[in-house]
Amino acid sequence: MNINATLLAQTIMFALFVWFCMKFVWPPIMAALEQRKKHIADGLADAERAKHDLELASKRSAELLREAKEKVSEIVASGEKRASEIVETAKTQAKVEGDRIIAGAKAEIDQEVFRAKEQLRTQVSAIALAGASKILGREIDAKAHSDLLDKLVAEIK
Amino acid sequence: MSSEAHTSAEYIKHHLQNLTYGHLQNGTWGIAHTPEEAKAMGFWALNLDTFLMSLLLGTIIMFVFHRAAKSISTGTPSGLQNFCEWAIEFIDTSVRGSFTAKNDMIAPLALTIFFWVFAMNLMDLLPVDYVPMLMHELGVPFFKVVPSTDPNATFGMAIGVFLLVLYYSIKMKGLGGFAGELTLQPFGKWGMPVNLLLEGVNLIAKPISLALRLFGNMYAGEMIFILIALMGGAWAGATLGGATLYGSQILLSLGWAIFHILIVTLQAFIFMTLTVVYMDMAHQEHH
Numbered sequence: 001m002n003i004n005a006t007l008l009a010q011t012i013m014f015a016l017f018v019w020f021c022m023k024f025v026w027p028p029i030m031a032a033l034e035q036r037k038k039h040i041a042d043g044l045a046d047a048e049r050a051k052h053d054l055e056l057a058s059k060r061s062a063e064l065l066r067e068a069k070e071k072v073s074e075i076v077a078s079g080e081k082r083a084s085e086i087v088e089t090a091k092t093q094a095k096v097e098g099d100r101i102i103a104g105a106k107a108e109i110d111q112e113v114f115r116a117k118e119q120l121r122t123q124v125s126a127i128a129l130a131g132a133s134k135i136l137g138r139e140i141d142a143k144a145h146s147d148l149l150d151k152l153v154a155e156i157k
Numbered sequence: 158m159s160s161e162a163h164t165s166a167e168y169i170k171h172h173l174q175n176l177t178y179g180h181l182q183n184g185t186w187g188i189a190h191t192p193e194e195a196k197a198m199g200f201w202a203l204n205l206d207t208f209l210m211s212l213l214l215g216t217i218i219m220f221v222f223h224r225a226a227k228s229i230s231t232g233t234p235s236g237l238q239n240f241c242e243w244a245i246e247f248i249d250t251s252v253r254g255s256f257t258a259k260n261d262m263i264a265p266l267a268l269t270i271f272f273w274v275f276a277m278n279l280m281d282l283l284p285v286d287y288v289p290m291l292m293h294e295l296g297v298p299f300f301k302v303v304p305s306t307d308p309n310a311t312f313g314m315a316i317g318v319f320l321l322v323l324y325y326s327i328k329m330k331g332l333g334g335f336a337g338e339l340t341l342q343p344f345g346k347w348g349m350p351v352n353l354l355l356e357g358v359n360l361i362a363k364p365i366s367l368a369l370r371l372f373g374n375m376y377a378g379e380m381i382f383i384l385i386a387l388m389g390g391a392w393a394g395a396t397l398g399g400a401t402l403y404g405s406q407i408l409l410s411l412g413w414a415i416f417h418i419l420i421v422t423l424q425a426f427i428f429m430t431l432t433v434v435y436m437d438m439a440h441q442e443h444h
Contacts, residue, residue, distance in 0.1 A: 004204065006175075006202075006313070010207070010310045010313025011317045
């Protein structure tokens with residue numbers, strides 16, 4: 001247990017080991033640790049960002065859905081409006097057509113009536129002529145009495 | 158027990174003697190065969206056992222760490238890398254806790270101290286007789302397997318630390334600043350001699366306390382191992398008392414070894430922490 005030159009040897013050895021550790025051991029391991037720490041931190045940050053993105057995306061999709069719904073109801077409303085418009089126009093058209101048909105029919109009826117009246121008048125005038133000739137006993141000259149007959153016919157009308 | 162050692166005193170003495178290489182009195186260089194011869198060699202002698210064991214242990218530690226450092230990956234660590242990363246983080250945390258300045262040397266210094274001292278202390282757990290007996294068979298008269306029970310090893314490291322403390326004190330505060338720290342406080346410039354005495358003691362106490370604490374703990378621990386071994390070995394016989402002693406030796410050395418695991422680790426940690434603290438003080442302007 002004497003103090004001797006071992007002291008110096010140990011000091012030198014100590015210095016060498018510290019130097020070696022400082023040069024070849026500590027920096028690479030520490031660098032790797034730092035890098036891994038960074039990796040993990042990056043990963044966590046990425047995850048956080050992805051979560052945020054997801055939130056935004058879901059918010060956005062909800063927005064889109066709402067908009068789409070709004071648009072759909074708008075479209076439906078305008079469709080309904082258009083349909084009722086079409087029905088309305090059809091109704092008006094139908095009415096016009098009906099009126100036209102009715103008017104046509106009325107005109108035809110009037111014509112018929114007129115024709116019937118005409119016929120009737122002719123027949124009546126013939127009957128009147130025949131009756132008159134029978135009463136007078138002679139032929140009535142139709143030509144000579146045409147004025148009279150026309151007057152009569154006009155009165156019958 | 159070595160066959161050369163017949164009495165307890167001789168046994169203990171034999172176990173506490175380093176294998177010293179130096180200038181023998183007959184004029185040649187060689188290994189001292191008795192404690193007296195070793196003493197007569199004076200300063201220029203080398204404790205081969207301390208030197209070789211600490212070199213071996215330090216080299217193994219550096220080799221292991223270097224291997225881990227060379228093949229390190231930033232992916233999922235495994236095995237050796239895991240252990241080395243744990244060790245480095247543990248040291249880094251400890252250093253960050255007590256060292257506030259910026260110096261890239263402190264953490265590797267702490268790592269080296271902790272694991273080297275730990276490995277040297279751990280040799281204490283080897284059964285006290287095995288290595289000396291083996292060496293005796295090989296023709297080597299002494300072999301102290303625990304380097305930290307040799308004051309040369311502990312003082313060697315403490316001197317290394319002390320030199321670093323001096324170096325950084327002067328580097329950080331300048332020669333004048335360091336001298337001022339030693340002479341101008343705590344009593345102002347008129348109390349200079351007293352200041353120098355106080356601060357000088359304060360400064361010198363650092364390496365001495367470092368070295369002596371480690372040496373004292375390890376030496377005492379080793380001594381108790383030797384005494385426990387002596388208890389069974391010296392009186393081993395076919396008597397009831399001998400058997401009892403032999404049994405208690407087993408139990409006691411087991412108990413002491415388990416307790417010593419704590420001391421081994423603790424002393425390594427204390428040496429490291431104090432070194433870091435001293436280095437921190439060397440970096441501070443005022444303390």
